[in-house]
Structures are given as C-alpha cells and as structure tokens.
Amino acid sequence: MSGETVLRVKDLYKRYGDRIVLKGVSFEIRKAEVKAIMGPSGTGKTTLLKCIDMLVKPDSGRIWLEDLELTDPRIDIGEARKKIGFVFQEFNLFHHLTAIKNVMIGLTKVKKLPKDEARTIAERALLKVHIERELWDKYPAQLSGGQKQRVAIARALAMEPMIMLYDEPTSALDPQLTGEVLEVIKELAEDGMTSLIVTHEVGFASEIADEIMIMMDGKIIERGDPRKVIHNPRREETRRFFSKILKIGDESR
Amino acid sequence: MSFWEEFLSKLSFGTLITLQLLTVTIPLSVILGILIGILRVYGGRIGKTLANLYVYIFRGFPLLVTLMIMFFGLADIGIRLTPYWAAALAIIICSSAYQSEYVKMSILSIDEGQSLAAKSLGMKRSTEIFYIILPQALRVALPGIGNEIIYMILYSSLAYIVGVNEIFSAAISVNSIWFKPTEVFLVTALIYLAMTTMASYGLKKLEHRLWIPGFETRRKS
Ligand SMILES: Nc1ncnc2c1ncn2[C@@H]1O[C@H](COP(=O)(O)OP(=O)(O)OP(=O)(O)O)[C@@H](O)[C@H]1O
Ligand SMILES: [Mg+2]
Numbered sequence: 001m002s003g004e005t006v007l008r009v010k011d012l013y014k015r016y017g018d019r020i021v022l023k024g025v026s027f028e029i030r031k032a033e034v035k036a037i038m039g040p041s042g043t044g045k046t047t048l049l050k051c052i053d054m055l056v057k058p059d060s061g062r063i064w065l066e067d068l069e070l071t072d073p074r075i076d077i078g079e080a081r082k083k084i085g086f087v088f089q090e091f092n093l094f095h096h097l098t099a100i101k102n103v104m105i106g107l108t109k110v111k112k113l114p115k116d117e118a119r120t121i122a123e124r125a126l127l128k129v130h131i132e133r134e135l136w137d138k139y140p141a142q143l144s145g146g147q148k149q150r151v152a153i154a155r156a157l158a159m160e161p162m163i164m165l166y167d168e169p170t171s172a173l174d175p176q177l178t179g180e181v182l183e184v185i186k187e188l189a190e191d192g193m194t195s196l197i198v199t200h201e202v203g204f205a206s207e208i209a210d211e212i213m214i215m216m217d218g219k220i221i222e223r224g225d226p227r228k229v230i231h232n233p234r235r236e237e238t239r240r241f242f243s244k245i246l247k248i249g250d251e252s253r
Numbered sequence: 254m255s256f257w258e259e260f261l262s263k264l265s266f267g268t269l270i271t272l273q274l275l276t277v278t279i280p281l282s283v284i285l286g287i288l289i290g291i292l293r294v295y296g297g298r299i300g301k302t303l304a305n306l307y308v309y310i311f312r313g314f315p316l317l318v319t320l321m322i323m324f325f326g327l328a329d330i331g332i333r334l335t336p337y338w339a340a341a342l343a344i345i346i347c348s349s350a351y352q353s354e355y356v357k358m359s360i361l362s363i364d365e366g367q368s369l370a371a372k373s374l375g376m377k378r379s380t381e382i383f384y385i386i387l388p389q390a391l392r393v394a395l396p397g398i399g400n401e402i403i404y405m406i407l408y409s410s411l412a413y414i415v416g417v418n419e420i421f422s423a424a425i426s427v428n429s430i431w432f433k434p435t436e437v438f439l440v441t442a443l444i445y446l447a448m449t450t451m452a453s454y455g456l457k458k459l460e461h462r463l464w465i466p467g468f469e470t471r472r473k474s
Binding site: 050053055078079080081082084085086088090091092093094095096105106109110139140141142152155156159 | 366367369370371372373374375376377380384385388389392465466467468
C-alpha cells in the first residue's frame with residue numbers, strides 16, 4: 001500500500017521521573033494503513049498513543065500529522081487533536097450525557113456546528129458502529145461495555161479524524177463482548193480509516209493489520225507482516241511474548 | 254395585647270426577615286462557593302493561593318466572630334453596614350468557604366479519563382471545565398451543598414447578635430417581656446423545623462430532577 005504519509009513519529013523519548021518509558025520510537029503510517037502495536041504490559045504503548053495526541057508531552061522527538069508538526073509548541077493543539085480520534089481502554093464516555101449527546105458534544109462545542117447538523121452527523125456515526133436508535137438516549141451507565149466502546153468510537157469518528165488511535169479497545173470487556181467492537185474497528189479499517197491499534201488480540205491483529213510492531217521496554221524491537229511476526233519472528237523476545245499470550249488466550253476460551 | 258397576639262405578630266415579622274435573609278444568602282453563598290471551589294482547582298498559582306487563603310481564614314473563624322468583624326470591625330475602618338447586610342455578608346462568606354470545599358472535592362473526584370476524553374476531542378480547557386467536569390462535579394457536590402444550606406437556615410439565627418429582627422431575636426424579645434420560655438422557644442423551634450423540612454424537600458426534588466443513571470446524588474444524612 002502506498003499513499004501519502006498521515007502520521008510520522010520520529011525518535012520519540014519520554015520519561016516519568018527516572019524511568020524512561022519511550023526510548024526512541026519511530027514509525028510512519030500511510031493513508032488507509034492499519035498498524036497494530038503489541039507488547040507486554042508497562043512497555044509504553046499507552047504512553048506512545050498519548051504522546052501522539054499530545055495528551056502527554058514527549059521529552060524529545062517529533063511527530064507530524066501530514067504536514068503539521070504536532071510537537072511544534074506554537075501550534076494550536078486543540079486544532080490538531082480534532083483530527084486525531086482516540087479510543088480509550090476504559091471508554092471514557094461522558095457520564096452525564098446520553099449516547100447521542102456524547103457524540104454530539106465535540107461537534108457542537110469544538111467544531112461549533114449547529115445542533116441539528118451535529119445530530120445528523122452523530123446519528124450517522126452511531127449507526128455506523130451499529131448502535132441502534134433505541135440506545136441513543138441511554139446514559140453510559142445503562143449501556144453494556146461493548147455498546148459503550150462503540151459509542152466511544154462513534155464519538156471519535158464523528159469528528160472526521162485523519163487517523164484513529166485505539167488503546168486496547170477491548171481489554172476492559174467481557175470476552176463475549178469483544179467481538180462486536182473488533183468487528184466495528186475492522187469495518188472502519190476496511191472503509192479506509194487509517195488506524196493505529198494497541199491490542200492483545202492476536203487473531204484480530206493478524207487479520208486486519210498491514211503491519212505489527214512489537215514494543216518492548218520503550219522500543220519497537222520488531223515489525224513486519226503480521227503472519228511473519230507472529231509465527232516466525234526474528235527475535236527470541238517476540239517469540240516468547242506470543243507463546244505466552246497465546247497460551248493465556250487458550251485457557252480463557 | 255395578649256401574649257399570643259404579640260408573640261405571633263412579632264414572630265411572623267421575624268420569619269419574614271429570616272426568609273429575606275436566606276433568599277439573599279443561600280443563592281449568593283452557593284454561587285460564591287462554586288466559584289471559589291473552581292478557583293481552588295483551576296485557578297493557577299495565584300488564584301489557588303488566594304482562594305485557599307480565603308477558605309483557610311473563614312473556615313477557621315467562628316461565624317459569630319466573622320459577624321462581629323463585619324459589623325463592628327468594618328465600621329471601625331469606615332465601612333458602615335446595616336445589621337442586615339453585615340449578617341448577610343458574614344453568612345455568605347462563611348458558608349461559601351464551606352461550600353467551596355464540597356465543590357473542590359467533587360471536581361477532584363471526577364476521573365482523569367473524562368478530562369483526557371475531552372482533550373482528545375480538541376476541547377479547550379474552559380469548554381472541558383464547563384461542559385464536562387462541572388456538570389458532573391456539581392451533581393456529586395449537591396448533597397453536601399444541600400446540607401450546608403440546611404445549616405445556613407439554622408445559623409441565620411446568629412444574626413440576632415448584631416440586632417437583625419429575625420425569628421430568634423423576636424423570640425428573645427417576647428420572652429423577656431412575658432417570660433414564657435417553653436411556649437416561645439418551642440414555637441420558634443417548630444418554625445426552624447418547618448423551614449429546614451421545606452428546604453430538604455426542595456433539595457430532594459432538585460436531586461431527583463438532576464439525577465442521571467450511574468450518579469450517586471442521594472444526600473447522606
Ligand atoms: N503518569 C505517569 N506517571 C508515572 N509513571 C507512569 C505514568 N504513566 C505511565 N507510567 C509508567 O510508564 C510505564 C509505561 O506505561 P504505559 O501505560 O505506557 O504502558 P502500556 O504498555 O500501555 O501497558 P499496559 O499494557 O499495561 O497498558 C509504566 O511503567 C507505567 O507505570
Ligand atoms: Mg496501556
């Protein structure tokens with residue numbers, strides 16, 4: 001796949017106290033590409049995604065969204081974040097707003113669209129993630145985990161982002177609910193949504209990703225074609241990582 | 254005039270004054286409490302310091318002392334307030350310091366994810382605070398604010414110290430003429446009880462209207 005580069009991350013470093021969490025991460029994503037990041041807990045995957053959305057400020061390194069340098073301190077970071085969709089592990093739906101209002105609020109309060117226009121866009125986004133009309137006026141507490149995460153995806157999607165970042169979108173879900181969320185992410189990817197996905201779902205990653213990047217101890221230690229990385233990795237650490245999560249996966253089935 | 258005639262006429266006048274005092278102090282202290290609470294979290298270095306100092310001082314002074322300062326202290330430096338306004342000001346200042354504590358705590362109780370999600374949509378800080386954090390935080394704070402309103406009804410009686418003719422001072426003056434403390438203070442107590450009952454009822458209604466599934470807004474009492 002060759003299109004224009006949507007996201008470029010170059011030599012990113014981040015430390016918390018005396019702990020260096022990101023140790024020189026670099027990669028690119030082109031338009032409509034899907035990349036998956038996998039790796040053990042605590043290796044900096046969430047930190048990386050947060051840095052890309054500037055929710056956490058990297059210590060050094062640069063990030064571009066197309067031509068816009070996100071790490072340039074002079075840019076309006078709110079403007080940039082509008083173009084990046086972020087899906088959180090814990091959904092982070094706004095508790096005091098109904099499903100549809102969750103999707104609308106970015107449109108009315110950030111994009112300043114009129115209410116009726118925002119509503120139309122929100123309805124379309126919700127239908128796209130298979131949230132039907134009868135759920136639109138429910139509050140987050142009245143939705144299942146899978147429904148919540150799909151509303152959260154719709155909320156990001158409605159802003160018409162240039163790229164979607166997913167941080168373990170199904171880790172907080174019961175196993176029987178992961179399918180509906182992964183299905184939605186897959187459909188969006190197939191529609192050409194540029195996506196960067198942190199996940200532990202090996203089957204899902206190998207199915208939809210153009211490339212898997214293995215992250216360990218703040219570095220991307222291996223990257224490449226999913227089947228190759230999963231079944232025939234170059235690095236011993238990668239092999240050990242997959243044998244461990246595949247075993248855990250088997251037990252939970 | 255018989256005892257009951259004089260008592261009831263003075264008492265109803267006093268009730269009117271107390272209600273007048275409360276219609277000023279309750280809304281103003283709630284609004285001020287919310288503003289100070291916001292300042293204590295989002296005010297930056299200067300705003301936080303000033304707001305914290307305000308709370309430190311006026312939560313540390315007994316209301317009675319604050320009242321004296323507003324009436325006599327301010328008069329000494331040339332600011333003459335009527336007893337009514339000195340009392341109103343003291344109650345507003347004292348109560349808003351307490352209110353701000355509930356507001357601050359409730360803002361801090363809203364989980365980090367709400368703020369991250371708001372930012373990730375591109376919201377400005379002010380949009381995030383007013384449309385995401387406060388609507389949730391104020392719901393959490395409502396029971397505490399409600400309790401504080403109930404207290405305010407009760408400690409409005411302290412206004413009698415500086416000569417406001419509210420319920421309690423009416424009771425004192427009638428009692429000093431007729432010396433019937435049982436009747437006088439029993440009826441007085443019942444009036445306060447009626448007022449707090451009404452306030453509780455109103456607050457329950459409000460909590461009910463603002464209720465959202467997943468939010469615990471019941472008053473713990
Ligand atoms: N705000 C913070 N302050 C201090 N340390 C932090 C902070 N956020 C993350 N860390 C630390 O940075 C390291 C990387 O965290 P991160 O959340 O990026 O890992 P992760 O790869 O997403 O892990 P997981 O798979 O468990 O989600 C961890 O050791 C974590 O404890
Ligand atoms: Mg993580």
